[in-house]
Amino acid sequence: MGSKAQELTIEEIEKMKQESLSSKEIIDKIIKSHKSFHNKTVYSQEKYLNRKKQKFAKYFTVEYLSSSNLLQFLIDKGDIQRVLDMSQESMGMLLNLANIQSGGSYLCMDETGGLLVYFLLERMFGGDNGSKSKGKVVVIHENEHANLDLLKFANYSEKFIKEHVHTISLLVFF
Incomplete structure (x- = not known):
């Protein structure tokens, strides 16, 4: 069901990543192209968003070297x-x-x-x-x-x- 609900293909998502779109823009497009996102519960939507953020939002933290x-x-x-x-x-x-x-x-x-x-x-x-x-x-x-x-x-x-x-x-x- 999950693959049928998502209209974007993996190739299209990879193309967006290569175009250097920000992770927020990629996640927004994924959500817009998801057929049943609005039918999910609030908890389920947040869980879905967190999974996508972990996958697409790459960041690191610089810490003091004691x-x-x-x-x-x-x-x-x-x-x-x-x-x-x-x-x-x-x-x-x-x-x-x-x-x-x-x-x-x-x-x-x-x-x-x-x-x-x-x-x-x-x-x-x-x-x-x-x-x-x-x-x-x-x-x-x-x-x-x-x-x-x-x-x-x-x-x-x-x-x-x-x-x-x-x-x-x-x-x-x-």
């Missing part, structure tokens, strides 16, 4: 060596024992590609790129340049990172 989520992603990816076998619990304990808080100045050696600095910045500035809080992180590194590659996933601007994250070579430090 340092904990980044750590979990790296663990799930199997990059255990990069995070030096740290867990969220050990990172939380490290931040608490170091008494990391807003406005402080901290010296750290990050061998995790910037994950530790990511955690520090999140604890100090709450993920807010426009934070007026003062504070800085000085990163000691062994190589020519500090490896803070994971900071590219942070919500912080390049200017903000340059203002609050300073690097110094281990040789210069000693």
Whole structure:
């Protein structure tokens, strides 16, 4: 009965999708071409609409990547060596024992590609790129340049990172 009630063919619906019609326009046309849509109960109509929205309305939500989520992603990816076998619990304990808080100045050696600095910045500035809080992180590194590659996933601007994250070579430090 369902296929007989719908006058639009699959090919016509696919053509509408290729023409880049919005999902709302496609669903409206499907409903208009449905012979018995108006005979359905209100509950049945809503159920039908929800099924069509799930099928044709494609959308996604962008969420903030917290340092904990980044750590979990790296663990799930199997990059255990990069995070030096740290867990969220050990990172939380490290931040608490170091008494990391807003406005402080901290010296750290990050061998995790910037994950530790990511955690520090999140604890100090709450993920807010426009934070007026003062504070800085000085990163000691062994190589020519500090490896803070994971900071590219942070919500912080390049200017903000340059203002609050300073690097110094281990040789210069000693």
